[in-house]
Amino acid sequence: MTASVLKSRAAVAWGAGKPLTIETVDVAPPKAGEVRVRIVATGVCHTDAFTLSGDDPEGIFPAILGHEGAGIVESVGEGVTSVQVGDHVIPLYTPECGECKFCKSGKTNLCQKIRETQGKGLMPDGTTRFSIDGQPIYHYMGTSTFSEYTVLPEISLAKINPEAPLEEVCLLGCGVTTGMGAVSNTAKVEPGDTVAVFGLGGIGLSVIIGAAMAGAGRIIAIDINESKFELARKLGATDCINPKDYDKSIQEVIVEMTDGGVEYSFECIGNVHVMRSALECCHKGWGESVIIGVAGAGQEISTRPFQLVTGRVWRGSAFGGVKGRSQLPEYVERYMNGEFKLDDFITHTMSLDDINDAFDLMHEGKSIRTVIHYNK
């Protein structure tokens, strides 16, 4: 049966710094190679707030944000073979085409097949599937999970175990996979290593889970909001420190605490000054720092080159280095097998109507993850 235009509830971002408004949007049927998905639940990640703030050089309005969702295939376009109506899926802002130079390299998860149009808020054919009274509304990160119905390229969907609770595994669409994957794929933490984690939101706490699983000997958790420490300790942090408690730099504090520095550090905030601290708290000769946080337009990192000359390494990680279609289903299985929990992260759930509250809670430091339930 041919799909037709659907009416969908969506939170629309009309401009930088403006609250989202709940609208009824028209969602066009999927074209060839595309899939329309009914989103059941979506987390709200700091990156959504970052783009809404206007700091994202790729930010474009009006758009439907959201990239940490899970849902069920509603209809498929011509030629789609890898998913069918009723399949449970997680949208991927990092697709996996399996054919491009990047996919074939074996060195990265950063598939580039549709990156150009995705960054412009468009589907691969250069148009949008969302509109209100004929006015086009842009996509975001190729996912737009703040709409109950959204359209994605087939290569941007991971098919997952239908038994998995979508209201929880949506967090594997970004935050939890990003943190855990950065530890195992990017840093490759080994048993006994000392690790420092800067920023204890959804990403930093997931780094802690990953580091504990990898057998890290010491996990130093750093945040200026001490209310994050309890959960950090529960997940495996051995030391929790607040930079505001010291009259010297946090990197000096950590170097002293660790007899010369950590094996691995992770910046999970998006603050270029903290990125420097995260590099400089690494051990001379071998310490490696992984940047996960996303910094605003025009911001740059700096350090003395001597820090690198003397063996420290600066790297970065997107979506934890995870290839979404081939590897994300395994994360869902590991969750289903009880290897790690997701409910610890879900401090709030709410309906789409209240989504601006989710951003307020994040900015006030009161939430780890808010999950929007479309059936609430």
Ligand SMILES: NC(=O)c1ccc[n+]([C@@H]2O[C@H](COP(=O)([O-])OP(=O)(O)OC[C@H]3O[C@@H](n4cnc5c(N)ncnc54)[C@H](O)[C@@H]3O)[C@@H](O)[C@H]2O)c1
């Ligand atoms: N690279 C990726 O693939 C990827 C994926 C997801 C998120 N991100 C980015 O990761 C970052 C974290 O995301 P999140 O959802 O966990 O955010 P969050 O807002 O939930 O958490 C950030 C934490 O950092 C702490 N913090 C802020 N300033 C600090 C400072 N100066 N020193 C110490 N702690 C400080 C906050 O108190 C908070 O606990 C964001 O920049 C986000 O855009 C990147």
Ligand SMILES: N[C@@H](CCC(=O)N[C@@H](CSCO)C(=O)NCC(=O)O)C(=O)O
């Ligand atoms: N658009 C921004 C960069 C945003 C960014 O770095 N996004 C991360 C994912 S954050 C998820 O919460 C990412 O995967 N980047 C790789 C990519 O976008 O190709 C900018 O232009 O600075």
Ligand SMILES: [Zn+2]
């Ligand atoms: Zn995210």
Ligand SMILES: [Zn+2]
């Ligand atoms: Zn590719």
